Amino acid sequence: MYPVAHIDLTAIEHNFLRVRALAPNSQIMAVIKANAYGHGAVEAAKALSGSDAFAVARLTEAVQLRQAGISQPIVLLEGVHSIDELQAASTHNLSLVFHTSLQLDLLKSIDLPSQLSFCWLMMETGMHRLGFAEREMDNALSFLQENHNITGQIGIMSHFANSDEYGDERNTAQLERITSFSQAHDLPISLANSAAILSYPDSHKQWLRPGLMLYGISPFDDKNSAELGLRSVMRLCSQIIAIKELEQGDQVGYGGTWVAPDKVRIAIVDIGYGDGYSRQLSNQGSVLINGNICPVVGRVSMDMIAVDITSMDTVTVHNEVVLWGDGLLTAEMVAQKVNTIAYELVCQLNGRVRREYHYGES
Secondary structure, eight states, X not given: OOSEEEEEHHHHHHHHHHHXXXXXXXXXXXXXXXXXXXXXXXXXXXXXTTOSEEEESSHHHHHHXXXXXXXXXXXXXXXXXXXXXXXXXXXXXXXXXXXXXXXXXXXXXXXXXXXXXXXXXXXXXXXXXXXXOHHHHHHHXXXXXXXXXXXXXOEEEOOOSSTTSTTOHHHHHHHHHHHHHHHHHTOOEEXXXXXXXXXXXXXXXXXXXXXXXXXXXXXXXXXXXXXXXXXXXXXXXXXXXXXEEEOTTOEESGGGOEEOSSSEEEEXXXXXXXXXXXXXXXXXXXXXETTEEEEEESOOOSSOEEEEOTTOSSOOXXXXXXXXXXXXXXXXXXXXXXXXXXXXXXXXXXXXXXXXXXXXXX
C-alpha cells in the first residue's frame, strides 16, 4: 500500500553510535520532536533506547512518549505556557526548559503534585529566539534553585544559530558566553546540535542534542551523509498508477505549466502535497525509477505527480518509485532542487504516508 516511508531502525542505531564515537565523554539528549522528524517518535525512541534523555518541543509530544512506555527523561524544549501544562508536566514526570519570566511566574502560585527534575535554563547567546539575556540569568537561576517545585541540578542550554557554517566566529562567541556563565556556577551545558557535534568538538560539553544526524541526513550543504559516516534512515516510495502517451504541445497538470516538447511518455505517481510531498517540487523535482532519475513535470497535485519516462522502455503500472532515500537521490539532493532543507521535506510527511519499520534492508 503506497505511499510508504521505509524506516530502517538499524540505521538509526548506527547513527546514534556515530554520535557516541564523536563525543564519548558527553551524554546524549536525542531530539525526537516533530514525530522524530517525520520518522515516528515512539519507534525512534525505542530504537534509541541507549539515549540518556530525549527532547521534544511540546507537551503533547512528550505525553505520547510517556503513554508508549518511554521511561528516560523527556525535556520540553519550549517549556510550558500555562498552569494546566505545568501540572501535566509534573504528572507525567517531564523536564522543562525555562526561557521567559512568564514561565517562572507559573511556578510561584502552585504546589505541584511532584517536583520537576532535570530542568534547564535557556540562555540567549546569539540566536535571538528564546532565552534569558545574560544580565537576567543570575536572577532566573536563583529563582529555579530556590523554588520548591524544582529539584536537582539546573542545566544551562542554548542553541547555535550558525553551526552549519564551518569556522564561523559567531559560533565561538556563543560558546564563550554560555561557557563563562556555566563555569561561574558549575553547571552542565547543552549546546551542540548535529552540525556542532560533527564539526565543532569544543562545543560538545556535558550534554549533546543530536537531531537531524540521527536520521541519516547531513546538516551541511557541501557534505553528504555518507561522507559524515551516517546511514540514511528513510526511503520514501510510491507507485505508478497510470502511463500516458502525449503528443507535442500537450500540457500536463493544473495550469499547463509543462508542455510536451515532442512525443513523450509520462507516468502518474501516487503521491502529492496532500501527503506532504512539497508543491515546490513542481517542474523541479526528480524521482528514481528502476535506478533511473526521472524529472517531475507539471504541478504537484494533492494526490499525484507526473514524471517524464520517455527515455525508459521497461516501466509499467505498479512500478515502484523512489522519492528520496536512495544513494542516487537523497533527501538533501531533493531539497537543494528547490532551495529548501531536508528537515522540511521529512517533517512535512503526514499520516497518509504509511511508515513501515524494519531492521536492515526493507
